[in-house]
Amino acid sequence: MRYLRAFGYCIEEAFVELWRNRLVNLVSIATIAVSLFILGVFFTVSMNLNALMAGWASRVQLTVYLADDATASDREELEQFFAQSSEIESFDYVSKDAAVTRFRSYFPELDTLPDVLETNPLPASFEVTVASDFRNPDDVRGLARRVGAVGSVAEVDYDLLWIERLTGVIELVRIIGLTIGGALVIASVFTIFNVIKLTVYGREDEIGIMRLVGATHAYIRGPFLVEGILQGGLGGALALGLLYVSHQYFLREALSSFELLPTTDWLRFVPPSAWAAIVCGGMFVGLVGSLLSVRKFLSRSV
Amino acid sequence: MIQTFHVSKQYGRDNAALRDVTLEIDKGEFVFLTGPSGAGKTTFLKLIFREETPSQGQILVNGRNVSAIPEAKIPFLRRDIGVVFQDFKLLRRKTIFENVAFVLRVMGVPKIERKRRAFQILKQVGLQHKINNYPMQLSGGEQQRVAIARALVNEPVILLADEPTGNLDPELAIEIMSLFQEINARGTTVLVATHDREMITRLGKRVINLEKGRVAEN
Ligand SMILES: Nc1ncnc2c1ncn2[C@@H]1O[C@H](COP(=O)(O)OP(=O)(O)OP(=O)(O)O)[C@@H](O)[C@H]1O
Ligand SMILES: [Mg+2]
Numbered sequence: 001m002r003y004l005r006a007f008g009y010c011i012e013e014a015f016v017e018l019w020r021n022r023l024v025n026l027v028s029i030a031t032i033a034v035s036l037f038i039l040g041v042f043f044t045v046s047m048n049l050n051a052l053m054a055g056w057a058s059r060v061q062l063t064v065y066l067a068d069d070a071t072a073s074d075r076e077e078l079e080q081f082f083a084q085s086s087e088i089e090s091f092d093y094v095s096k097d098a099a100v101t102r103f104r105s106y107f108p109e110l111d112t113l114p115d116v117l118e119t120n121p122l123p124a125s126f127e128v129t130v131a132s133d134f135r136n137p138d139d140v141r142g143l144a145r146r147v148g149a150v151g152s153v154a155e156v157d158y159d160l161l162w163i164e165r166l167t168g169v170i171e172l173v174r175i176i177g178l179t180i181g182g183a184l185v186i187a188s189v190f191t192i193f194n195v196i197k198l199t200v201y202g203r204e205d206e207i208g209i210m211r212l213v214g215a216t217h218a219y220i221r222g223p224f225l226v227e228g229i230l231q232g233g234l235g236g237a238l239a240l241g242l243l244y245v246s247h248q249y250f251l252r253e254a255l256s257s258f259e260l261l262p263t264t265d266w267l268r269f270v271p272p273s274a275w276a277a278i279v280c281g282g283m284f285v286g287l288v289g290s291l292l293s294v295r296k297f298l299s300r301s302v
Numbered sequence: 303m304i305q306t307f308h309v310s311k312q313y314g315r316d317n318a319a320l321r322d323v324t325l326e327i328d329k330g331e332f333v334f335l336t337g338p339s340g341a342g343k344t345t346f347l348k349l350i351f352r353e354e355t356p357s358q359g360q361i362l363v364n365g366r367n368v369s370a371i372p373e374a375k376i377p378f379l380r381r382d383i384g385v386v387f388q389d390f391k392l393l394r395r396k397t398i399f400e401n402v403a404f405v406l407r408v409m410g411v412p413k414i415e416r417k418r419r420a421f422q423i424l425k426q427v428g429l430q431h432k433i434n435n436y437p438m439q440l441s442g443g444e445q446q447r448v449a450i451a452r453a454l455v456n457e458p459v460i461l462l463a464d465e466p467t468g469n470l471d472p473e474l475a476i477e478i479m480s481l482f483q484e485i486n487a488r489g490t491t492v493l494v495a496t497h498d499r500e501m502i503t504r505l506g507k508r509v510i511n512l513e514k515g516r517v518a519e520n
Contacts, residue, residue, distance in 0.1 A: 213385075213404065213405050217374065
C-alpha cells in the first residue's frame with residue numbers, strides 16, 4: 001500500500017511536470033515518435049515483402065526431367081530419394097504420356113504436333129515441391145545440384161530469379177532500416193537524457209528541500225524516471241498513429257507505383273504484437289534516457 | 303536526546319563555525335540557542351539533522367551516531383526531526399497545503415490522513431484561509447508560519463527552529479511560542495535558535511549561548 005502510494009506520487013508528479021514543461025517535452029516525444037515511426041515504416045515494408053516472398057516461394061518447384069533411357073527401377077530409386085529427403089514436401093510423377101496430354105491442353109493450336117513426330121519427344125518428369133523451411137535460393141540450388149547428380153536425371157529446372165531479387169531487396173530494406181532507425185533511437189535516448197537533465201537542473205533547489213524534509217532517493221528519482229517512460233510511451237503511441245495513417249494513405253500509393261506489384265491489397269499493417277513493441281520500445285528508450293540522466297545528475301543523496 | 307562531543311565545524315580552511323562544542327540536551331527539554339550573528343547557531347542545527355557533518359567530534363541524536371548513518375538512512379533520521387529553516391525553504395511550485403502535506407507524503411501517510419493533519423496544523427498557525435496559495439503569494443511572516451506548520455505536522459521527536467519568530471509581530475511570536483510549548487508538553491524535544499533576548503527571558507527556559515563558535519554559557 002505504501003509502495004502503491006509512492007508510485008501514485010511518482011506518476012502524479014511526472015504528469016504535472018510533463019504538462020508544466022510541455023514545450024520541451026514535446027521535443028523528446030517528437031524525437032522518439034519520429035525514430036520509432038521510421039523503424040516502423042521499414043519494418044512494415046520488409047514484413048510485407050517477406051509475406052510476398054513467402055507467397056511466391058510456396059510456388060518454388062523443381063522440375064526433374066528423367067533421362068530417356070531411365071528404367072522403372074531408376075524411377076523407384078528416385079522416388080525413394082525424394083521421400084527420404086526432408087527438404088522435399090511433395091512430388092508428382094508426370095509420365096511421358098501425361099506430358100503430351102498437358103502439352104496439348106497448353107497449346108491447342110499445336111495439337112497435332114506430337115502425332116507428326118511419331119515418337120514422343122517429351123521426357124517424363126517429377127514435379128517437386130520444396131519444403132517450406134528450404135524455400136530460399138541457397139537450399140533450392142543445393143537440392144537441385146544433388147538431384148541433378150543422380151544418374152537417371154537428365155536435367156533439373158527451377159526459377160529463382162524473382163526470389164533472388166526480392167531477397168536482395170528485403171535485405172537492403174532491413175539494413176537501411178536498422179541503420180537509420182538505430183541511429184535515431186540513440187538520438188532519442190540522448191534527447192531524453194538532456195531534457196531530463198534540464199528538468200533536474202531547474203529543480204535543484206526543490207530537490208534539496210525535499211531531501212531535507214525526509215524524501216528518500218527513490219522518492220526523488222521516481223518522478224523523473226516515470227516522466228522519461230511517459231515521454232517514451234507517448235512517443236511510441238504517436239509513432240504508431242503516424243504509422244497507421246501513413247500505411248493507409250501513403251505506403252500503398254508508394255508501393256503501387258512499383259511496376260512489379262500489380263495490387264496492394266496484400267499490404268498488411270503491422271500486427272498487434274508490433275503495436276505493443278513500438279509503445280514498449282518507446283517506454284524503454286525513455287527509461288534508459290532518464291535513468292542515465294538521473295544517475296548522472298541526481299547522484300548526491302544528502 | 304541530543305549529545306555532542308568536542309564537535310568542531312570548519313568551513314573551508316580557516317573559517318571555524320563551531321569549536322569544541324560538548325553539550326547534552328535531554329528528551330523533552332525546551333532549549334534556546336542564542337548568540338550574535340555568525341556565532342554558529344544555524345551550523346549547530348545543521349549538524350543535528352545532517353545537512354552538514356562535523357569536521358571533528360561526534361554527535362548522537364535519538365541514540366544514533368549522526369555522522370555514521372549510511373546515506374540511505376538519512377531520510378529516516380530527518381523524518382524524526384522537524385526543522386523550521388531560517389530561510390523557510392518552501393517548495394515554490396507547490397501550494398501551502400502541499401508543502402505541509404509533503405512531509406507526510408514521503409512517509410507514506412494516506413491521503414485522508416494527510417489532509418486532516420495538514421489542515422489542522424495550518425489552522426493552528428492561522429493560515430487555514432491560504433492553503434491553496436503558493437509561497438510567493440504570502441508575506442514573509444506567513445511563509446514563516448508555513449515553515450513552522452511543516453516542521454510540526456508529523457509530530458517530530460525533535461523540533462529545531464532557526465529564528466522562527468524573526469518575521470513575526472510580537473503577538474504572533476507569542477502565539478507560535480505557545481504552540482511550541484504545547485508540542486513540547488506532548489514530548490517533543492525543542493531547540494530554538496534566536497536573537498530575541500526578550501522572548502528568552504519571558505519563557506525562562508534553558509539557554510545555550512554561543513560566541514564565535516564556542517559554548518559561552520549553558
Ligand atoms: N556554507 C557555508 N560556507 C562557508 N561558511 C559558512 C557556511 N555556513 C556558515 N558559514 C560561516 O560559519 C559561521 C557561522 O554561521 P552560522 O550560519 O552558523 O551563524 P548563525 O549563528 O546562524 O548566524 P545568524 O544569527 O546570522 O543566523 C559564519 O561565520 C559563516 O560565515
Ligand atoms: Mg543562522
